Amino acid sequence: MKNTIVSVKWLHKNLNNPDLVILDASQTKTINNTTSNFQGLQIKNARFFDLKNSFSRKDTELPNMLPNPQEFKEECHKLGINKSSKIVVYDNLGIYTSPRVWWLFKTMGHNNIAVLNGGLPAWHKEGFELEPFAKDTYNLGDFEATFHPELVKDIEAIKTNLKTKTAIVIDARSEGRFNGTAPDPRPDLKSGHIPNSINLPYSEVLENGKFKSEKKLTEIFKTLKLDNNPLIFTCGSGITACIIMLACELVSKNPKAVYDGSWTEWASAKDAPIHTKT
Incomplete structure (x- = not known):
């Protein structure tokens, strides 16, 4: 997966790739109180990427700060993310929080990541399957973080x-x-x-x-x-x-x-x- 962004048609075609990990970076609302029409829905088998809590620094009052590599690695393990994972990240506004997740993984040395262009709205527009949001547990991954300062x-x-x-x-x-x-x-x-x-x-x-x-x-x-x-x-x-x-x-x-x-x-x-x- 060499592309920085991928289309919903590409993702639908590659859903059965065993190395594919789909991350849902949706937020309930933005700082400007923008909300989505797709609250409580996700792409089938997507894993919730909790940007505000699990993947932000906890020792600062500043919002959304980059976590340290060890914390990032441990949270990726909980999501079942591996060194070999091909990651596609989306959000429920189209393009909003997903590029932040792209940057986080690039900063932690994982280049095999792309943003779903158009996110959940584009997926739904094509008539592709959605399912109720589900926060699951996964087999621990072996992701390694190599920080790029x-x-x-x-x-x-x-x-x-x-x-x-x-x-x-x-x-x-x-x-x-x-x-x-x-x-x-x-x-x-x-x-x-x-x-x-x-x-x-x-x-x-x-x-x-x-x-x-x-x-x-x-x-x-x-x-x-x-x-x-x-x-x-x-x-x-x-x-x-x-x-x-x-x-x-x-x-x-x-x-x-x-x-x-x-x-x-x-x-x-x-x-x-x-x-x-x-």
């Missing part, structure tokens, strides 16, 4: 980049939150952006719940004038940053990383400068 950046790296301007920081939040003209959904945070960062709302790379065509994505990233610069993707809490990172991965070979703490960490830090367009 180059794929993740912390707040100190972002502060350093303010001086060196080595990497281009791309922010996936809405234009209003980026410009400081709309409130942040987390009421204790200011809106605005990291100095010198550029804005690409994640909705811009999607169309009808799927990624836009490679041709359209190429045009989008071409207008940003990225050249060969390293790229750092950020958002509110590290979820939608992975959407635009994956979109960029489809059309660009630039080195890419995610600022894991994202705006929640940056806007909470006393010494982190905030720019607005007001």
Whole structure:
């Protein structure tokens, strides 16, 4: 499985592959209270990937932070994930949390993972089988985590980049939150952006719940004038940053990383400068 994204037709055709593991990364709702029409349903034999709890760091108040490799490995074992597993991940909004799971596995050294383009809505639209959500237990897997630190950046790296301007920081939040003209959904945070960062709302790379065509994505990233610069993707809490990172991965070979703490960490830090367009 060499593709970064796969179609629902591809997945349906490969359901009987013994190495295939389907992960359901659906959330009950988003930070903006977006909900799905497919609550309580899953693709047959999918395994629930609990992004908010099992696969986020537990020793921080920041949401969705990358767990350490040992914790990640142990949770993968519980889901029956093996070194040989071919993973397809989806969510119930089409494309929302699934790219975050793609990035997690890439960061932990497992490249045999793809996002289901269009997720559960696209699967249902094709008339493929759904079943009631079921949280099951599995035979322990033998997954091994090999951490790739180059794929993740912390707040100190972002502060350093303010001086060196080595990497281009791309922010996936809405234009209003980026410009400081709309409130942040987390009421204790200011809106605005990291100095010198550029804005690409994640909705811009999607169309009808799927990624836009490679041709359209190429045009989008071409207008940003990225050249060969390293790229750092950020958002509110590290979820939608992975959407635009994956979109960029489809059309660009630039080195890419995610600022894991994202705006929640940056806007909470006393010494982190905030720019607005007001």
